[in-house]
Amino acid sequence: MALGRAFFETKADYVFKTIKNKILTGEWKQGQDIIISKVAEELQVSTIPVREALKRLQMEGLIDIIPHKGACVTTLDRDKINEIISIRAVLEGYAARTAVPFIDENKFLKIKEMADKMNKYAVQGDDEQFANANKEFHRFLYKQSPFKMLYDMIFKLWDGGNWSKSVFAFNPSRMRESVKEHYEIIEAIKEKDEEKVEYLVRQHKLKNAKLLEQVSEKRFREKEHEKSCMSKNY
Numbered sequence: 488m489a490l491g492r493a494f495f496e497t498k499a500d501y502v503f504k505t506i507k508n509k510i511l512t513g514e515w516k517q518g519q520d521i522i523i524s525k526v527a528e529e530l531q532v533s534t535i536p537v538r539e540a541l542k543r544l545q546m547e548g549l550i551d552i553i554p555h556k557g558a559c560v561t562t563l564d565r566d567k568i569n570e571i572i573s574i575r576a577v578l579e580g581y582a583a584r585t586a587v588p589f590i591d592e593n594k595f596l597k598i599k600e601m602a603d604k605m606n607k608y609a610v611q612g613d614d615e616q617f618a619n620a621n622k623e624f625h626r627f628l629y630k631q632s633p634f635k636m637l638y639d640m641i642f643k644l645w646d647g648g649n650w651s652k653s654v655f656a657f658n659p660s661r662m663r664e665s666v667k668e669h670y671e672i673i674e675a676i677k678e679k680d681e682e683k684v685e686y687l688v689r690q691h692k693l694k695n696a697k698l699l700e701q702v703s704e705k706r707f708r709e710k711e712h713e714k715s716c717m718s719k720n721y
Contacts, residue, residue, distance in 0.1 A: 563703035572696035586631035
């Protein structure tokens with residue numbers, strides 16, 4: 488057990504927070520291989536909590552786990568981010584628009600409660616819970632659309648790119664901004680303004696894409712700088 492770790496914190500939580508911090512600070516670079524046994528030795532734990540932590544980090548989009556190969560830090564590809572989220576913005580905007588006529592008072596209150604829960608996590612600075620609550624908000628909203636195929640398309644893209652959730656980890660202040668945008672969407676739903684709902688959802692998604700592109704660019708520059716420094720030392 489590592490020294491200084493709070494007695495009430497599980498080993499998996501400790502490993503999770505430690506690895507996450509290494510990724511967010513850039514200590515671990517994009518694409519860097521993660522050797523489970525080495526991490527376990529460094530943190531003075533068995534490999535079990537390391538594997539548990541990596542699964543959670545995979546769900547947050549910070550780690551890629553490749554069957555029969557191992558784990559590595561997720562590489563945020565700028566072009567891929569732009570393409571996928573641009574498509575999602577269009578699909579999700581339309582799903583939200585077509586959902587509006589089917590949102591009654593009870594469903595509206597549920598959506599409001601879900602946004603309130605997001606706000607609570609934003610205040611707490613809990614990006615993991617916030618990302619999960621955010622996804623559930625959108626899942627419930629789009630579920631009201633009569634187009635099931637549209638719903639399936641959206642979440643096939645969303646589930647295939649968990650890296651999109653990392654926007655809140657890399658940019659904690661984005662949580663507060665996101666909550667504000669969700670409340671604006673809710674107000675447009677209340678007004679039954681379908682066109683405004685579609686517009687707001689699209690813009691909301693594109694803002695996330697822009698932030699992720701900035702993270703990708705920053706990490707790319709750091710990696711290139713590191714390579715340059717290493718070559719000068721030879």
